[in-house]
Amino acid sequence: MTPPAIEVTGARLAFGPRTLWSGLDLVVEPGEFVAVLGPNGSGKTSLLRVLLGLQPLTEGSVRLAGRPPGRANHRVGYIPQQRVLDEGLALRGTDLVGLGLDGHRWGPGLLGMARRRRRVAEALDAVGAQSYAKAPVGTLSGGEQQRLRVAQSLVGDPEVLFCDEPLLSLDIAHQRAVSELIDARRRSANTAVLFVTHEINPILSYVDKVLYLVNGAFRIGAPDEVMNSTVLSELYATRVEVFRVGGQIHVAGAQSALCEDEPHHVDERAS
Numbered sequence: 001m002t003p004p005a006i007e008v009t010g011a012r013l014a015f016g017p018r019t020l021w022s023g024l025d026l027v028v029e030p031g032e033f034v035a036v037l038g039p040n041g042s043g044k045t046s047l048l049r050v051l052l053g054l055q056p057l058t059e060g061s062v063r064l065a066g067r068p069p070g071r072a073n074h075r076v077g078y079i080p081q082q083r084v085l086d087e088g089l090a091l092r093g094t095d096l097v098g099l100g101l102d103g104h105r106w107g108p109g110l111l112g113m114a115r116r117r118r119r120v121a122e123a124l125d126a127v128g129a130q131s132y133a134k135a136p137v138g139t140l141s142g143g144e145q146q147r148l149r150v151a152q153s154l155v156g157d158p159e160v161l162f163c164d165e166p167l168l169s170l171d172i173a174h175q176r177a178v179s180e181l182i183d184a185r186r187r188s189a190n191t192a193v194l195f196v197t198h199e200i201n202p203i204l205s206y207v208d209k210v211l212y213l214v215n216g217a218f219r220i221g222a223p224d225e226v227m228n229s230t231v232l233s234e235l236y237a238t239r240v241e242v243f244r245v246g247g248q249i250h251v252a253g254a255q256s257a258l259c260e261d262e263p264h265h266v267d268e269r270a271s
């Protein structure tokens with residue numbers, strides 16, 4: 001039997017006296033698309049760091065495809081939280097995407113080089129970035145840079161893809177394009193996707209499961225099971241209203257804690 005792509009069991013993560021979450025059990029099967037939601041500081045990025053093998057758990061265990069994370073033989077793709085790249089950065093798109101192959105063994109000599117070049121070209125093609133792949137990345141728009149980051153995360157043929165707010169600073173058209181690319185990848189290659197976001201609507205049609213973290217509490221389930229007034233009011237310990245309008249989910253109430261209706265995350269880091 002194929003082991004789950006991600007298996008988190010009895011996990012607790014604490015920094016000093018502060019526990020971010022505890023008793024966390026999460027199973028993500030190959031090809032599943034899981035959204036991780038929650039207010040600032042609820043431990044979403046920390047969970048990705050645990051899964052990447054960069055942050056040890058305080059308690060519990062994590063397995064990727066049945067093995068502890070951080071092993072060289074795991075094929076993991078990662079789209080880190082976006083920072084707009086320095087304008088003076090001379091690195092080209094092809095170089096940036098090629099970095100996603102570091103650690104892969106292509107064999108020495110010309111054959112290895114040729115295979116590597118072909119993989120990079122295929123990844124650039126898949127995100128429609130060939131036309132600007134030779135330009136210095138610092139001169140590209142935020143949306144173009146983000147497509148390159150997606151290509152970089154996919155070039156190593158990942159079994160698991162970790163995405164940390166990959167839609168930040170993108171306009172709606174690019175949000176859609178990037179979400180579609182990630183969805184297409186999990187459908188074509190059965191890649192499990194863990195997608196950290198403040199904004200579920202752009203990915204709602206792709207999401208199989210939601211993990212919603214708030215102040216140490218969490219809920220896991222299908223979007224309708226989690227994104228409703230009863231569950232979110234319980235999680236936030238205050239009255240929260242969830243409306244479904246035109247196939248979208250809108251959350252109202254507890255404004256200081258909720259981010260779904262706040263525009264800051266759309267444009268705060270726009271280039």
Ligand SMILES: Nc1ncnc2c1ncn2[C@@H]1O[C@H](COP(=O)(O)OP(=O)(O)OP(=O)(O)O)[C@@H](O)[C@H]1O
Nearest residue numbers: 015016020038039040041042043044045046047198
């Ligand atoms: N290595 C660390 N040592 C101490 N505290 C940390 C460490 N890493 C993260 N934290 C704290 O843990 C909390 C959760 O951080 P994390 O980045 O995981 O939250 P997040 O849900 O991703 O937030 P955001 O939505 O703002 O990105 C924060 O208060 C952060 O300061």
